[in-house]
Amino acid sequence: MPPAGPEVPLDQAAVLAALRSRVARLEGSGRAPQDLGAIPVCEGMGLPGGGLARAAVHDVLAASPGGGAAFCAVLLARARGTILWIACGGEGLLAWPPGLLRFGLAPASLVLVRAERWSDALWAMEEALRCPAVGGALLAASPGRAAGEGRLDLTATRRLQLAAEAGGAFGLLLRPDAGLSGAESRAEPSAAATRWRVGSLPAGAAGGLDEPRWRLELLRAKGGAPGGPWSVTWHAATGRLQLEDAAPAPFREGLARGTAG
Amino acid sequence: MTEPGRPGRFLALHLPDLATDRIRRAEPGLPPGLPLATWASLGSRRLLLAVDPVAAAAGLLPGQALADAQAIMPALLLRPADPDGDARALHGLALWARRYTPITATDPPDGLLLDITGCAHLLGGEAALLRDALARLRRLGLAARGAVAGAAATSAALARTRADNPVAVSGIEARVAGPLPLGRALRLPPALAGELSRLGLRQVQDLLDLPRAPLARRFGQAVLDRLDAVAGRHRPPLRPAVPPPELRVVRELPEPIITRAGIDAALDQLLEALCRDLLQAGLGLRRAMLSAWRVDGAVQELVVTTSLPAREPGHLRRLFAGRLERLEPDLGFERMALEAWATEPMAAGIQAGLRVGGRGDEAVAAVALAQLLDRLGQRLQVQRVAPLASHWPEHMVAALAPQAASPAVPAGWAALPQPVLLLRRPALLEAVALLAEEGPPALLCWRGAAHRLLQAEGPLRLEPEWWRARPEVPRRDYYRVELASGTRLWVCRSGAAAAPRWLLHGHLP
Incomplete structure (x- = not known):
């Protein structure tokens, strides 16, 4: 029988996340990102495991289509290897390699797949994740589609998650943000390892439109606590996302919750 | 492929009433007893082009004036001639005839030539094969005659001149062709045939007996060439309707199969056999075609391509699996064939290691991808x-095949x-823009709502590439x-200065 103490109602998940983030910070400072296994997002975020896990799928809710696609491109470029960009019908939005190159995604590693039906797109995503030769795969549901078409329910995401675990690929599910509040977005069932929301922030004075600013929010994470929102800036010259130091007060609060648990 | 001079066996089919048979097939309601003919305009005259046996028996002839024919036979059914359709139908029949041999050719305007060297035993001999082909054509509603001989032109001449569907021995082409009527065997124009007949030259043998040089001077080299071909002295190679595949496996189905399970089983056996052949030849498959012959004579084909040479039955089966539903068995398939249309040399062993998986081995990964x-x-x-x-957005990127290597990025791309x-x-x-001709917009309507702009950068003026764009491209x-919501868009103004159009062309990060 364990002794009853004042810290009995212990939030195990929060403690684990804090320990993981501390270990990641101790280890991850001097090492090349690909050796870690996880895909780093941005220094200073203190994500559990040092970043986004490979061999898993991650949800990305894009408040603006361009910002979400660019954020995904950054992550996919860091995943290395052959990248499959699977788009599903709808508005006819094409992944545009000249623009993606600025986010590190080279045309030579890119394979574009286009599906008319959502079920075909899901099938293609599952096949891609299951293939050991694929570095990363992205499934983009076009914005403004009928409700049933772009749906990713628990069954679909679990299938994709299992496929990613089998094949070892890094999967991203890029979806338009339905405009739900944070709590509602968190509650939506999904087997994805993490769920992110990406919004665009007005461009800063320094870089103008060449250095886009985004608002990142980790809505939920398997075995970790949600975090953010963070304000980040993309520097194409260095190929890095820069966390803004002067985060406003509410942002700081979220940051503290995400890192220290 | 048949090299000239190589002894082979050839089956010729002659469809004398192809044009009218086709019409009766397309219009089953036509009364069978009434004469039928096709006509076409030749300058200001309208002439009969093809007549069916009923009309021919009543004395009508191709080339007769349409008005004369109608006067002789008021009940005559007439349809406009369709030579292009006839040619297409003949090509279709050449494809159909690939059930007997991979090398089939059309012999325009109304014949087929099949290289059946080494194929006849499958159906119990040449005579049986010929009977089978004629019976199937008859069931399709096409009158046909045929012949087998040691040279393609000889068999064609026999099919056109003899009604008894003969099978001639190889090596004596000149003797076989000798007694045939000259005009029809050599397919001479009627005027030339008449001239030869007045000279007493009525059979092929008569011409063979004459010295060649004066013949060539008098009637032209073309006549001599045809004579040589019919007599087996000169064997021009067949020009196949479809180039023959590199490898081919065939499965005869004793019972026509209708169900998906049956088709799957037949495909499995074909794949096993083809992959065994590929392994023996040290080849891998790049393009394969599955052909299925339906009981009613239709041929259905499915093609799959691979980006790396492959000869693993399981992989090929998965490629076919998604397409088998396009087959329409209807009354059932009686024969299926799998053909390798493109192959590449392939070393042994790569596929064997495939099941290991993992990221280590690059060759394995390449095959998996x-x-x-x-x-x-x-x-x-x-x-x-x-x-x-290129600077023009639509021309900055070209699509490549999935297995192609992507070229280097041009400088400043x-x-x-x-x-x-x-x-x-x-x-x-x-x-809404403050000025129509220049300057950014002040207000944008996007997704059903009006948006104020926080900032705008531009303009970036792109002129169309004059060397390839049409002049009307503005x-x-x-x-x-940047909208107030933070969304960044790539918009452009295009069109005439007086009435410009605003277009949304992309989403910025």
């Missing part, structure tokens, strides 16, 4: 991208501010705009 792209490519549009040196998502077709936007002024 190729198989994945093959599978996706059967159902979806899969492409790699080639960066092109993405130097211009580019969107990360491009609209396949630029979408019309409602916009130039575009691109702006990068």
Whole structure:
């Protein structure tokens, strides 16, 4: 029988996340990102495991289509290897390699797949994740589609998650943000390892439109606590996302919750 | 392929009433007892082109004036001639005849030639094969005669002149062709045939007996060439309707199969056999075609392609699996064939290691990726991208086949501010600009709501590439705009200065 103490109602998940983030910070400072296994997002975020896990799928809710696609491109470029960009019908939005190159995604590693039906797109995503030769795969549901078409329910995401675990690929599910509040977005069932929301922030004075600013929010994470929102800036010259130091007060609060648990 | 001079066996089929039989097949309601003919305009005259046996028995002839024919036989059914349709039908029949041999050729306007060297034993001999072909054509509603001989032209001459569907021995082509009537055997124009007949030259043998040089001077080299071909002295190679495949396996189905399970089983056996042949030949498959012959004579074909040479039955089965539903068995398939249309040398062992998986071995990974792209490519549009040196957005990227290597990025390719998502077709936007001809918009209507702009950068003026664009393509002024919501769009002004259009062309990061 364990002794009853004042810290009995212990939030195990929060403690684990804090320990993981501390270990990641101790280890991850001097090492090349690909050796870690996880895909780093941005220094200073203190994500559990040092970043986004490979061999898993991650949800990305894009408040603006361009910002979400660019954020995904950054992550996919860091995943290395052959990248499959699977788009599903709808508005006819094409992944545009000249623009993606600025986010590190080279045309030579890119394979574009286009599906008319959502079920075909899901099938293609599952096949891609299951293939050991694929570095990363992205499934983009076009914005403004009928409700049933772009749906990713628990069954679909679990299938994709299992496929990613089998094949070892890094999967991203890029979806338009339905405009739900944070709590509602968190509650939506999904087997994805993490769920992110990406919004665009007005461009800063320094870089103008060449250095886009985004608002990142980790809505939920398997075995970790949600975090953010963070304000980040993309520097194409260095190929890095820069966390803004002067985060406003509410942002700081979220940051503290995400890192220290 | 038949090299000239190589002894072979050839089956010729002659369809004397192809044009009228085709009409009766297409219009089953035509009364069978009434004469039928096709006609065409030749200058100001309208002439009969083809007459069916009933009309021919009543004395009508091809080439007769239409008005004369109608006067002789008021009940005559007439249809306009369709030589292109006849040629297409003949080509279709040449494909149909591939059930007997991979090398089939059309012999225009109304004949087929089949190289049946080494194929006849499958149906119990040449005579049986000939009978089978004639019976099937008759069931399709096509009157046909045929012949087998040691040279293609000899068999064609026999089929056209003899009604008893003969099978002639090889090596004595000149003796076989000797007694045939000259005009029809050599397919001479009627005027020339008449002239030869007046000279007493009525059989092929008569011409063979004459010295060649004066013949060539008098009647032209073309007549001599045809004579040599019919007599087996000169054997021009067949020009196959479809170039023959590199490897082919065939399965005769004793019972016509209708169910998917039956088709799957037959395909499995074909794949096993073909992959065994490929392994023996040290080849891998790049393109394969599955052909299924239906009981009613229709041929259905499915083609799959692979991005790397493959000879693993399981992989090929998965490629076919998504397409088998396109087969329509109807009354059932009686014969299926699998043909390798493109192959490449392939070393042993790569496929064997495939099941190991893992990221270590690069060759294994390349095969796994190729198989994945093959599978996706059967159902979806899969492409790699080639960066092109161009400033016009639509020309900056070209699509490549999934297995192609992407060329190097041209210098300064993405130097211009580019969107990360491009609209396949630029979408019309409602916009309010302070000035019509220049300057950014002040207000944009996007997704049903009006948006103020926080900032706009531009214009970036792009002129169409004069060396390839049509002259009416207008130039575009691109702006990068930021909406109050933070969304950044790539919009352009295009069209005439007086009435410009605002288009949304992409989403910026």
